[in-house]
Amino acid sequence: MTPPAAPVSPYDQHLEVETPENVILDFEIAGMGSRLHAAIVDMLRIILAILVLAIVVFLSTSMGLSSKAMNILLIVAGVLGFWIYFTFFEALREGQTPGKRAAGIRVVRDTGHPVNLAAAAARNLLRAIDLFPPTMLADILLVVIHPKGRRLGDLVAGTIVVRDQPIDAVIPETAAPAEEDVGPPELDDAEFRILREFIERAPSLSPELRDRFSDRLAQRFVERFHIQARTSFALVSRMYQQELGRRRSRFASTRRGSGGIAERFVARKATRWSEFRALADRAARRGLDSLEARELPDFAARYREVAADLARARTYRAPAPVRYQLERLVAAGHNALYRDERKTAGRIWEIVMRECPAAVLQAWRYVLVAIICFATPALAGYVLLRDRPELAQEVLPEGMLRRAEAGAERIAAGHGYYESAPGEQPLEATFIISNNVRVAFMCFAGGALLGIGALFLLAFNGLSIGATFGHFANLGLVGYIGAFVTGHGTLELFAICVAGAAGLMLGRSMIAPGQVSRGEMLVVNGRVAVRMVGAVVFMLLVAGTIEGFVSTGTGGLPYRVALAGASLLVLFLYLLNGAWYLRKSGAPPAGAGPARPTPAS
Numbered sequence: 001m002t003p004p005a006a007p008v009s010p011y012d013q014h015l016e017v018e019t020p021e022n023v024i025l026d027f028e029i030a031g032m033g034s035r036l037h038a039a040i041v042d043m044l045r046i047i048l049a050i051l052v053l054a055i056v057v058f059l060s061t062s063m064g065l066s067s068k069a070m071n072i073l074l075i076v077a078g079v080l081g082f083w084i085y086f087t088f089f090e091a092l093r094e095g096q097t098p099g100k101r102a103a104g105i106r107v108v109r110d111t112g113h114p115v116n117l118a119a120a121a122a123r124n125l126l127r128a129i130d131l132f133p134p135t136m137l138a139d140i141l142l143v144v145i146h147p148k149g150r151r152l153g154d155l156v157a158g159t160i161v162v163r164d165q166p167i168d169a170v171i172p173e174t175a176a177p178a179e180e181d182v183g184p185p186e187l188d189d190a191e192f193r194i195l196r197e198f199i200e201r202a203p204s205l206s207p208e209l210r211d212r213f214s215d216r217l218a219q220r221f222v223e224r225f226h227i228q229a230r231t232s233f234a235l236v237s238r239m240y241q242q243e244l245g246r247r248r249s250r251f252a253s254t255r256r257g258s259g260g261i262a263e264r265f266v267a268r269k270a271t272r273w274s275e276f277r278a279l280a281d282r283a284a285r286r287g288l289d290s291l292e293a294r295e296l297p298d299f300a301a302r303y304r305e306v307a308a309d310l311a312r313a314r315t316y317r318a319p320a321p322v323r324y325q326l327e328r329l330v331a332a333g334h335n336a337l338y339r340d341e342r343k344t345a346g347r348i349w350e351i352v353m354r355e356c357p358a359a360v361l362q363a364w365r366y367v368l369v370a371i372i373c374f375a376t377p378a379l380a381g382y383v384l385l386r387d388r389p390e391l392a393q394e395v396l397p398e399g400m401l402r403r404a405e406a407g408a409e410r411i412a413a414g415h416g417y418y419e420s421a422p423g424e425q426p427l428e429a430t431f432i433i434s435n436n437v438r439v440a441f442m443c444f445a446g447g448a449l450l451g452i453g454a455l456f457l458l459a460f461n462g463l464s465i466g467a468t469f470g471h472f473a474n475l476g477l478v479g480y481i482g483a484f485v486t487g488h489g490t491l492e493l494f495a496i497c498v499a500g501a502a503g504l505m506l507g508r509s510m511i512a513p514g515q516v517s518r519g520e521m522l523v524v525n526g527r528v529a530v531r532m533v534g535a536v537v538f539m540l541l542v543a544g545t546i547e548g549f550v551s552t553g554t555g556g557l558p559y560r561v562a563l564a565g566a567s568l569l570v571l572f573l574y575l576l577n578g579a580w581y582l583r584k585s586g587a588p589p590a591g592a593g594p595a596r597p598t599p600a601s
Helices: 032-062 068-092 098-103 117-131 133-145 152-157 189-204 207-225 232-248 261-286 295-315 320-337 345-362 364-387 389-395 398-405 407-412 425-446 452-474 478-485 489-511 518-551 557-585
Strands: 014-018 024-028 105-109 159-163
Touching: 024 159, 024 320, 032 068, 032 098, 032 105, 032 133, 068 117, 068 425, 098 105, 105 117, 117 133, 117 152, 117 425, 117 518, 152 159, 152 518, 189 207, 189 232, 207 232, 261 295, 261 320, 295 320, 345 364, 345 518, 345 557, 364 389, 364 452, 364 489, 389 398, 389 452, 398 407, 398 452, 407 478, 425 452, 425 489, 425 518, 452 478, 452 489, 489 518, 489 557, 518 557
Parallel strands: none
Antiparallel strands: 014 024, 105 159
16 A cells, blocks of 8 residues: 655645555645635625626616516525535536635545535535524534534535645646756755745745745856856746756766656656546546547556556655646546446436435435424414414514405405416516525524424424414414415425425434444435435425416416315325335435444354
């Protein structure tokens, strides 16, 4: 087994992942400073994008142009843009949002694989708890004290944030061919290391600081090289190129302490690395299927060769940029050869239509508990308002009280509980779906607070709905509001309970993980919980569409009842598809944790 390169600082945190070729990939954990830097950049971009979109909508409206599509986009961006931005950038841009790219960090899975859509969705769903200052501070504190710098979202998704060492880190001069007749090196190893480190860091220095160091190095070494240049930095660059050529030549070993092995090794192998990088980039973008039949065995052979080169580079103490490049190349080859899933439309369809409903059935105990946590306060709220009608002024919002007061007049005028203006149904449906998905995300994320947040949101929503129906019943308007919720209510409320059940699953993983560690239980149950949230989004899309186009329309009660029956049939078939998948896969019940090997008898 090849040891990894030594950390730059004893205070750095590292994650080591061993490949099947017994080569260790060394990832440096990103610190809080770089993560805050990335978060600030990303938040500014999100806010700026929403402001620009809002200005465009305002200008188009003021000019009398139709802006329904822009209004829909503005609603989605305002409610879900935060989650969509982070999830899809991390899933589709190799774990990097623009902020992370600026800060030089990326998200990877703790196996060393790139973050996938499911993991990105899981870690960013739990960003909802950062909307509250106390939980945000707790999440920041967890990043500081956790040995791998993980926040709650990382624990659930099985991800870490690491420093990004660009694959282009090797400076162009290191790929130059060796020179055979330039003579032995002029500098010893310590002097050459000073020169090399300056050249590597020069692009990041200010012009004043770069020129100051260049002047000192030129004065120190110019007598040994007898070369000229217009500026001190150009002179030092030429010194470095000349010394590098000498260290790659056949005379490199004639000077004691001159080294040269690493430089000759890099010069000999650089072309092979570039060729493998082109293959690895293509495999990363389009999968191994993009490689021709003759290229597949060559890719595997080159991967083993690059893995061996990484071990040699560490042995020869090659420059850090060379090691970084080789680590990235080995990681790219490892991810292409050992990837555990394919990014195809068929795979997404299988997750949404089979694995998501299967997760709901797999966690049926949690769903049942969530329904009880919702229904009990709802019944209590209904009974309390029926017994004490005067409490309506204290517990119900002003808008709901006004709607109840206007109920009798609307019935007399032949109107329903709420009717949208003609042509506004798409906008209504978008707002309803976005708002309901936001509530579901909050209910799920609340489970990360030891389950307390999910319990509170379930109970609060149940109490509010029960109190509302109790108040309308006191006014003799149960049928009035019931006609409104008939089409979508059952599906919508069940979806919220499923989201709460996913949150309760996370809370139970932290409170009572059983025979496994909390981290293992969070990862295992987190995968099930994220798929449950996927099922919630599907159900809320159906319910929101019904509410936006039917419940807010002018259709009669028979039509709404028929549509409600159709939506429940869709739910039944959806869950039935999940049951078929569970029976086929033989998945264990949620909460069982990873299987433990049994001792031999």
